Amino acid sequence: MFMAQILLYYIQIIFIMAQENVVFKYGNANVTFRTEGENLMINATEMAKSFGENKKPAFWLRTHQAKCFLHFLTQVQMCTSADLLMVMNGGNGSQGTWMHEDLAIEFVPSPLRMNLWT
Numbered sequence: 001m002f003m004a005q006i007l008l009y010y011i012q013i014i015f016i017m018a019q020e021n022v023v024f025k026y027g028n029a030n031v032t033f034r035t036e037g038e039n040l041m042i043n044a045t046e047m048a049k050s051f052g053e054n055k056k057p058a059f060w061l062r063t064h065q066a067k068c069f070l071h072f073l074t075q076v077q078m079c080t081s082a083d084l085l086m087v088m089n090g091g092n093g094s095q096g097t098w099m100h101e102d103l104a105i106e107f108v109p110s111p112l113r114m115n116l117w118t
Contacts, residue, residue, distance in 0.1 A: 026050050042104040045096030057097035069106050
């Protein structure tokens with residue numbers, strides 16, 4: 001269900017790409033989407049709040065699955081991991097782990113991948 005909602009958000013975002021930040025509500029969490037050039041970045045820290053406390057992006061990024069997928073994306077998109085993943089600290093309102101849309105979709109837990117996070 002969450003994946004379907006994320007895909008619906010993508011469709012909505014296509015129509016509002018001119019805006020810098022777009023916030024959608026999922027469950028009890030606001031999830032910020034923003035454009036960086038032609039890329040769509042998603043605040044994975046905000047997105048993870050709906051998954052539970054033990055599903056933080058930092059935990060997932062340490063997994064073998066995440067490392068392999070990030071390496072794969074850098075090869076396919078001919079970019080660096082810094083283009084696909086940004087960690088922003090501080091109180092400027094945009095703090096959190098920001099993921100490129102392709103990486104964020106992989107981050108979304110599915111029933112088949114959920115047990116790999118723990």
